Amino acid sequence: MTVMTPEKLLEELHRAADIVAGMTATLADPDIKAPSELPGWSRGHVLAHIAGISNAMARQLEYAARGETIELYDGGYEGRSQAIEMAAGHSAAEHRADVSAALARVLGAFDSLEGTGRSGPAGWQQPISFRGGVAFDGGLAIWRELVIHASDLGMGRGPETWNRPFCEHLFDFLSARVPEGQRFILQPLALPPVTIGSGAQSTAVGGMLTDIAAWLAGRTPTLGSLRATAAADGVDLPHLEPWPAAVAPAR
Template identity: 60%
Template sequence: MTEITPEALPAELHKAADTLTRLLSKMDESSVAEASELPGWTRGHVLAHLAGISNAMARQLEYARRGETVVLYDGGMDGRNKAIELAAGHSLARHTESVTTSVGDAVAAFDALASDDWQARIAYRDGTVFDGGLALWRELTIHASDLRLGFGPETWSRPFCEHLIGFLAARVPDSYKFVLQPTGLPQLSIGAGGTSIAITGMLTDIAAWLAGREPSLGSLRATAAADGVDLPELLPWPAGQSATR
């Protein structure tokens, strides 16, 4: 599995930001209030969240440059949720301006990093600036698919899927090992339990399933000891702010 590097990550962030810009241009006023892929959330909720997480991550970098840390969201998760609810009903023009500005500022902040800056500490997941960049990549890419505007998980790149699978290995229950068999690609294993389950299908479908999204290129197949079984239940998203909502 290829590991994304700090040197390669800014280009991936630009691609994700460009995708969002294209998707925003496909929307009209009525589509803001239409349902997204996330239960209980409209596209407006998703757009409000994208602006919020981008602003929050840019602030992580601002403090990291000073050798300080700050909580991801003012008011914690309650503050985050209230801000999303307040902004969800904004007009398309206001959402477009907010998302374009906040995402652009966040990506520019990562562009401006020197090589040594990537390992500076941030409060997000008690991690590094690099961890924050990876998180923004996940948020922008996954939530672009949640908008239901023709950019589903089937469009996710191989590097993104492989990163996401590694990150979401924490969702494998303790008793299981998943032997992932993506079509046409080498197999890989995640989890360290004693019961092996083989998951076969397209790489994008495997990544989507681990991320709690609907596979879109075909059905995944799970087998244990050569017998077909149901896809196993997954553990919650890794602790910290989640891209599931």
């Protein structure tokens, strides 16, 4: 498994932000209204969410720098949802401006932590309210948001474009989706297996690395069919628990 350091995470954050910004720059007004890969959401909804979570996480770090914590969204989950609905119908130009400003703000907040170690007393270890964690956890969250929602835009950057460190991070983070009493042996093609969950009932899930990660993330695998086996017999893909959410069940 790839060990994610603050330095590597910063590189991944900038790379993911560049991809989202580049995709947003190509959209015209009719494209904004088109359906995304998320049921019930247009691309405008996805872009509004990207801007909203980026600003929210930047605010987490800005308060943390002063030794304070603050809730992720003003008004909690309801406030988040209202803000997305209000902004979803904006023009392409408005979305570009909002996403650009939000990405610059959140990247600036994380860039200001550079030079401090993950185990240090400050910087990446500053407490934030998000999941009761620290700034490093917030960085991982924004990485997930940018990469996954870039795929949700439905513009040709599906899960097959997710790199190995990101997929391995999802294996770890989304182990919370393994039902109690079960464990999954993930068998990505040509890579070592990874076991998540600690129950007695075992199910093996094999396929391409990105397809397994997409399935765990609730997205559609794009490179081929996954296969699941239990006690050497073919079975259906196992049930997954809800996405681990900070403020309410996640999309």
